Amino acid sequence: MLSNKELYIFLSTSLVFTSIYAINLEHSFIEKARNGHTNNWAVLVDTSRFWFNYRHVANVLSIYRSVKRLGIPDSQIILMIADDMACNPRNPRPATVFNNANQHINVYGDDVEVDYRGYEVTVENFVRLLTGRLPPGTPRSKQLLTDEGSNVLIYLTGHGGDGFLKFQDSEEITSQEMADALEQMWQKQRYHEVFFMIDTCQAASMYERFYSPNILSVGSSMVGEDSLSHHVDPAIGVYIIDRYTYYALEFLEDVSPESNRSMGEFLKVCPKSACISTVGVRKDLFLRDPDEVPITDFFGSVRPVKLVETVPTLEHFVNVSQIPLRVIKTESKPKKYHYVPPLPIFSKV
Amino acid sequence: MTLHQTLIYLLIAHLQFQSISTSDEDTFSEELLLKPLFSEQLYAHFQFATHWNIEPKNENYQHSHLFPRAVGEIVGRYNVQELHISLTGGLWRYETWGYPVIDAAPGAEVWAWFKPSTTNVDKNWKLLANSLSGLLCASFNFVDISNTVSPDFSFRPRGVVDWSNNLNNTFLRYATLPREIVCTENLTPLKKLLPCGSKAGIASLLNSGHIHNTKYHSTGLHLRHVCSSESCDSVALELQLSVSLVYDYAILGTRNWSFKKLFGHGLNGKCPLATKSNIYVDLSSSKTLNNFELSPEPDQIITSIRGGQVSDYALFNIPSKFLNVGVKYPEDFTLTVNIPPPIHANQYLTGYGQERGGIVTEIYNNHWSSLEIVILQNIAWYVPVYLHTLTITSGGQKLEPKILKYSPGKQREKPYYIEIALKLPARSITTVSIDFDYVFLKWQEYPPDANHGFYIGSAVVSAYLPLAKNYTGLPQDSATIFGSFNASRSGYLVQIRTENMVITLPTPDFSMPYNVICLACTVVALAFGPLHNITTKRLTPKKKNEEKLMQKVKKKLVNFLKKKTKTE
Numbered sequence: 001m002l003s004n005k006e007l008y009i010f011l012s013t014s015l016v017f018t019s020i021y022a023i024n025l026e027h028s029f030i031e032k033a034r035n036g037h038t039n040n041w042a043v044l045v046d047t048s049r050f051w052f053n054y055r056h057v058a059n060v061l062s063i064y065r066s067v068k069r070l071g072i073p074d075s076q077i078i079l080m081i082a083d084d085m086a087c088n089p090r091n092p093r094p095a096t097v098f099n100n101a102n103q104h105i106n107v108y109g110d111d112v113e114v115d116y117r118g119y120e121v122t123v124e125n126f127v128r129l130l131t132g133r134l135p136p137g138t139p140r141s142k143q144l145l146t147d148e149g150s151n152v153l154i155y156l157t158g159h160g161g162d163g164f165l166k167f168q169d170s171e172e173i174t175s176q177e178m179a180d181a182l183e184q185m186w187q188k189q190r191y192h193e194v195f196f197m198i199d200t201c202q203a204a205s206m207y208e209r210f211y212s213p214n215i216l217s218v219g220s221s222m223v224g225e226d227s228l229s230h231h232v233d234p235a236i237g238v239y240i241i242d243r244y245t246y247y248a249l250e251f252l253e254d255v256s257p258e259s260n261r262s263m264g265e266f267l268k269v270c271p272k273s274a275c276i277s278t279v280g281v282r283k284d285l286f287l288r289d290p291d292e293v294p295i296t297d298f299f300g301s302v303r304p305v306k307l308v309e310t311v312p313t314l315e316h317f318v319n320v321s322q323i324p325l326r327v328i329k330t331e332s333k334p335k336k337y338h339y340v341p342p343l344p345i346f347s348k349v
Numbered sequence: 350m351t352l353h354q355t356l357i358y359l360l361i362a363h364l365q366f367q368s369i370s371t372s373d374e375d376t377f378s379e380e381l382l383l384k385p386l387f388s389e390q391l392y393a394h395f396q397f398a399t400h401w402n403i404e405p406k407n408e409n410y411q412h413s414h415l416f417p418r419a420v421g422e423i424v425g426r427y428n429v430q431e432l433h434i435s436l437t438g439g440l441w442r443y444e445t446w447g448y449p450v451i452d453a454a455p456g457a458e459v460w461a462w463f464k465p466s467t468t469n470v471d472k473n474w475k476l477l478a479n480s481l482s483g484l485l486c487a488s489f490n491f492v493d494i495s496n497t498v499s500p501d502f503s504f505r506p507r508g509v510v511d512w513s514n515n516l517n518n519t520f521l522r523y524a525t526l527p528r529e530i531v532c533t534e535n536l537t538p539l540k541k542l543l544p545c546g547s548k549a550g551i552a553s554l555l556n557s558g559h560i561h562n563t564k565y566h567s568t569g570l571h572l573r574h575v576c577s578s579e580s581c582d583s584v585a586l587e588l589q590l591s592v593s594l595v596y597d598y599a600i601l602g603t604r605n606w607s608f609k610k611l612f613g614h615g616l617n618g619k620c621p622l623a624t625k626s627n628i629y630v631d632l633s634s635s636k637t638l639n640n641f642e643l644s645p646e647p648d649q650i651i652t653s654i655r656g657g658q659v660s661d662y663a664l665f666n667i668p669s670k671f672l673n674v675g676v677k678y679p680e681d682f683t684l685t686v687n688i689p690p691p692i693h694a695n696q697y698l699t700g701y702g703q704e705r706g707g708i709v710t711e712i713y714n715n716h717w718s719s720l721e722i723v724i725l726q727n728i729a730w731y732v733p734v735y736l737h738t739l740t741i742t743s744g745g746q747k748l749e750p751k752i753l754k755y756s757p758g759k760q761r762e763k764p765y766y767i768e769i770a771l772k773l774p775a776r777s778i779t780t781v782s783i784d785f786d787y788v789f790l791k792w793q794e795y796p797p798d799a800n801h802g803f804y805i806g807s808a809v810v811s812a813y814l815p816l817a818k819n820y821t822g823l824p825q826d827s828a829t830i831f832g833s834f835n836a837s838r839s840g841y842l843v844q845i846r847t848e849n850m851v852i853t854l855p856t857p858d859f860s861m862p863y864n865v866i867c868l869a870c871t872v873v874a875l876a877f878g879p880l881h882n883i884t885t886k887r888l889t890p891k892k893k894n895e896e897k898l899m900q901k902v903k904k905k906l907v908n909f910l911k912k913k914t915k916t917e
Binding site: 049050082084086087093094095096106108109110111112113114115117118119120136137138139140141142168169170335336337338339340341342343344346 | 438475476479480482483484486488490491502503505506507508509510511516530531532533534537538556557558560561562574576581582583584721723751752770772796797798811812813825826842859
């Protein structure tokens, strides 16, 4: 296990390198920004455990549903859910999570894939996921395999305070750690642009420390403000969604993969009259004008298709039979296989 | 070659190769067994079996036809001989429900045999567990050597092996995660491993909303090697995927079930890739009392005589049109007396307070003769048990174990492993108990919800029953339910899983007020001492003796001499 201390050291050394490489990277980056991104990823994190935090799971599943509907495949969505609400014994309708008292949409759906769940949702795993410093043997579905052409949507929800976000009611990530993790991602060319979305109390404090380029951030509340929940479902008995995510989802439900809505419009979602808290936006690290960025740049998915003019024939390629196979030497003596009795006979043992 | 050319090349190469290596002998079968249980439940067991005749020369497991490639890759990569996984919510009630087709412990359970050519079994086991966590969306990455045992008797290979008679259990690993929650995200990847997915065939009945509304639900993945020919000189891979559900009539609202009520909709044809698509309804309970009406009429009635048990099954071959199997019970329902199966078991905790406790396993033998059983306990390291407290009693008499295997646990490194071979007297209740201590953990080892408690996994009671009463398990040589009809054998394996237990280890108060109080008290205590000293004691300078050593000696000498002269 990498201790926090080691992580700090690593992060701080990486800062020194930033200043050296920043100039070179920036030039090559502007080129790439013009070319646009080549793939989309989403990291959706619910950091709250316990039944009364049902709304946070509903929040994150609402965004999951939207990005999946808009075209990001499950293999490119990392979903972290700190507790099981769908099959919780307190849930009156098992295997469902609703974000609305009318129970229109089951955001849990019938083909959900949760990548990190329960005790696996920790600060360490989250930072490791972002920075790509995972232990050997981590399955593909638990890795953020982004590159310099990836647009990444990071959505966090849970209980936060001024400069931190609690994980599982037992540890927290600070805004500085978050900023350093993103910087490390940038240095490792793990993203092209990031849209950072956070729905917690004092959400704006989480993105204040960011210093890496190409990050557009939005938070549900300013420093000193609480983020509020939207409504209770009496059948479930708890608050079922937060205000900001509720209105964000309402906006996203009208978006289709072909639509021309812009990020600028999305950033205006949930005015103070609806949200009660003030939605905070940070654009200074983002090079493009949000009004000209289609919302599908972050919530949809690019599937690059290149047209070729000639039909490639197999002759151009290596003969199929040359593909190396892992051939296991077969013994000349034929083997004899047999079943073993499932329990030994003890009088003979 | 540009990247996308490479990709196209790979794609074409793959397609070509697939057509070469695809053997026509791959088979897939899908079956559904419906059995009314005693007395208010209905058992639905989905059994999917894929048989893959792999060429022994081409053991890279990458070019499969009906077999899921993801599983094949895992087998090839980690040198797996056999793999058995179950993810279960709820507890199978053996006493009233009889025996299931496949036994499974509450939570997650995984065991695997590695091939004897494996050099580092522990490393492969860890990597295998990691891969499984990705494959099935479960927390198998928490499986490591600290909760893994290699039992001597309980988990022998189920498939064929070419090893000699002495099995080397250093290639076996067994672990359970009793806390694991099973939900839709575990079912989704399982459905994706089927050739038709959940799009067609019996698997289309698996709708999460209706599955997790049950009293017991269990999904299983069982992979083994089987003979590919009569002479058994070559092997094939066999994958069984299963889903077991127990519906409660009280939750359904009616005893008259139908596919629509159970699964939300009927069945629209079979999976075109399947060689066998059958539905069986057990009519045994309908024969005597409570004769239910089955609709539509079954295609065939099969009578199975197996191990002294005669049962009738209604068989439906899935037609290409819509099918909604259902039953209608008569208005006046007669309750019958439960006849428990030959063996069943319970497990519970004893003791009070947070110092000492005990684990008790009770095994009921309802059979008229004595039975040999094996009990396996895999107890986590944070529950240190004492072997000298192990007592086995039956009807007030002390019972000596035939064989006792024990390996002590080690904190944070190794669980306690106990395996006991016993001969249960006829018609008896045998109690196996062992005492343990509650321990303190390091504060970072407590989970975020430490007050929920810590789990002790279920004990596994294995027995080879002489008769197949209330038994639905599959014979060792078959992967289909059809193969279990009329399959009389010399014995019938059951592996009973007992209840999980939750213990509350002494947990520090992690709440903020408590920590504030602790900190404040420490500060006060540290400040109090010096302040008390300063205010109550007077500081006075001590006179310092500045004489030198030589002078001291001289002085003493002079005094001594003076004394001497006086006495003289």
